[in-house]
Amino acid sequence: MTLQAEPAPRRPSRSRGAMIAAVLAVMLVAAMAFDTRIVTIGGEHDMQAAAFSPETYGTKAFPEIRTSVESRAVEAAQLSGELAADKTAATQKYGIAGGTGPVFPVKFTGTVGEGKSGLYKVAVPGMPPETTVRVQTGPAINGTELRDATGTIVFGQFKNQIEYQNAGAAINDQMKKDVLAGIDSATLSGKTIDVTGVFRLVNPKSWLVTPVAVSVR
Numbered sequence: 001m002t003l004q005a006e007p008a009p010r011r012p013s014r015s016r017g018a019m020i021a022a023v024l025a026v027m028l029v030a031a032m033a034f035d036t037r038i039v040t041i042g043g044e045h046d047m048q049a050a051a052f053s054p055e056t057y058g059t060k061a062f063p064e065i066r067t068s069v070e071s072r073a074v075e076a077a078q079l080s081g082e083l084a085a086d087k088t089a090a091t092q093k094y095g096i097a098g099g100t101g102p103v104f105p106v107k108f109t110g111t112v113g114e115g116k117s118g119l120y121k122v123a124v125p126g127m128p129p130e131t132t133v134r135v136q137t138g139p140a141i142n143g144t145e146l147r148d149a150t151g152t153i154v155f156g157q158f159k160n161q162i163e164y165q166n167a168g169a170a171i172n173d174q175m176k177k178d179v180l181a182g183i184d185s186a187t188l189s190g191k192t193i194d195v196t197g198v199f200r201l202v203n204p205k206s207w208l209v210t211p212v213a214v215s216v217r
Helices: 014-034 054-072 076-085 087-094 161-180
Strands: 103-116 119-123 132-136 192-200 206-216
Touching: 054 103, 054 161, 054 192, 054 206, 076 087, 076 103, 103 132, 132 192, 161 206
Parallel strands: 132 206
Antiparallel strands: 103 119, 103 192, 119 132, 192 206
16 A cells, blocks of 8 residues: 655745735734824814913903993092901902902092002092002013903913913903003103002002003093
């Protein structure tokens, strides 16, 4: 009896191996494409667009603040009298709580006196002689009274304290562009001005007003 040798197992051809490799490569590329998000500049998922921009925020926020303050502003002499009569009642009626003291919207016409570092005293008819009214005219605008003037801008809207502070500074900067840019503060002394603005009540005898509108007569 003659024994016949079994045929050796056939090895996959090189062409078949290359085909399998190509299929796997296509599957890998498809999986990567499925897991990849295409981001357009300025689109919904653009991290650069999502980052907080103080300048953009100030440009949008200041006009809204100005409108609110102008609609609620109280004549300075009237406000002073009501604060003297009943500070708690006047604060509840006109003030916005926040920070180191409530912020009040105010308006007045007065004569500009001496100034220093952009802070000018204004003699306002009807105000108590012991109360000093000053107006910020720049170039430095200090404080966050504008940011806090409406009660609608709060810390929880921002990522951290830095963003919150930057928002206040940006609003001040926008106010300077919109309100103070055309005013020559060096020639204000002796002139009559109309002011609408806000101040934080810390010392009842010293009002430091940050304006939202100023006109020089």
